[in-house]
Amino acid sequence: VDDPRALRLARQLEEAITVVQREAPLHFVVMRRSLEGLAAVVRVGDLPALRLALDEGPPWVRQRPDGQIALSLSEATLARLLCGDLTIEEGILDGSVGARGDLGHLLSWFDALASWLHGALRSPSLPNLHARFFAPVHTDADGQKGSRPC
């Protein structure tokens, strides 16, 4: 991953999966089984596409645009999801979350996401993960970047 913002997001996604693998291994196994043979391509704002697949890895997150499931959302929408201000269902209905792919694949993705969430909520490191996601980022060109913590 060469774009620094995409690199940061890729590392956060990788860490989010690693935390569940380490601290809630049952949930990781179920999540991996749900996504077996599938790759999800996540586009956040104008960042390069990140491909998430659990069959091989780590790393599970790479900068690649190919996959059976395509998810798109803005950085602000991602923050709203993590802050509990928006649900996936609400995001799809109001168009702020895009989810494209075969229906069966999409359902597998949502099952995997639910398993990750159950694992994350049981992981002692979740608060640290959350705090790091919302920590401000400094860039030379634009000053402070990052989402407002919720």
Added chain:
Amino acid sequence: MTLSQDGIVEPSRGAVARAIPRLDGWRRGASESPSPSASYKEWMHFCVALPGDPAGHLLVNINVMERLLPTGPERRPRLIAIGVRGDWTGVVDSFDADQVRGRAGQVDLELGPNRLLWRNGAFDLEVHGAGITAKLRLRPLALPTVATSVSFGPQHSIHWVVLPRLEASGWVDLGHGRIALDRAPAYHDHNWGHFRWGGDLAWEWGFVNATSGGEPWSAVFARVSDGARHRTLSQSATVWRGGAVARTFQDGELRMTCEGTHGGPRPFTLPKVASLLVPGASSGVPARVSVEAKGGDDKLRIEFESLSKARIAIPSDVDPFKLVLLNEVAGRARATGRTYAGDFDLSGPALMEFVRG
């Protein structure tokens, strides 16, 4: 102790101040090793009425929860602070062992910058959460109940101590500026015991706060049932006048009825990301609850109306893919009835908790 003209025992300030540290200290130290079964839970709950119409509320829950993780038993202190004054807000924070100061037998507990201290006949409570802060002095106006056991089904029970009347002075900030409080009505309880979240268990619990310090009556009620709420395991309602219990109604003496469904948008949820797992607005919270109790010449009727709610999602200890939802419901209530201490007709802000999962 003093005996009033109508025969009510009023505990002196000195008696209250002496009783609290003896009855209300933490049963186990927050930094102790987890129990072998990793099922011990202990929490202190404080509720403070905030000005407004409808009344606002601050709820602070300082707890130590054990659970069995893949890495072994975990014992972790947490602070949950939620408040409502129009909209709900709140935070849940957990603390590593090096951030915790306190020991068994004492009320005092420090979790990072948050503090609960017992000093000079009152609780000093400081909360420093993201978006919710408070500095309060809570002075008990009643004796705590002696520790009583509540059945949580086979092999499980918890114990609780209740302090229905305190006056809270200081300030609360729910993110929109400080709200000054001067002897605002407050409530406190302390619970401890072994059980597992997500077991065959549900409960409803609530209290009616006096609107003003001049109102001598207060009431607390609770029902514990199986998870499907088909079978009641235990239930009680206690009425205080002033600082002393006027009557406790138990089990067969009372009947609690839930009616309707409290609607509204998806409730504020903690931890916030848990909303993704419980995206609907449905919560199992009724629109109204009534409690009717009768025993001898004594009677009690409580009518509670739900106004708004928030929920706290707790991972089930039993099912790795379920959450238990603690629905905290702000409402208003009226309690009427008769005890040996007199007739009463109490209306005021009320809180109920509905545990579903």
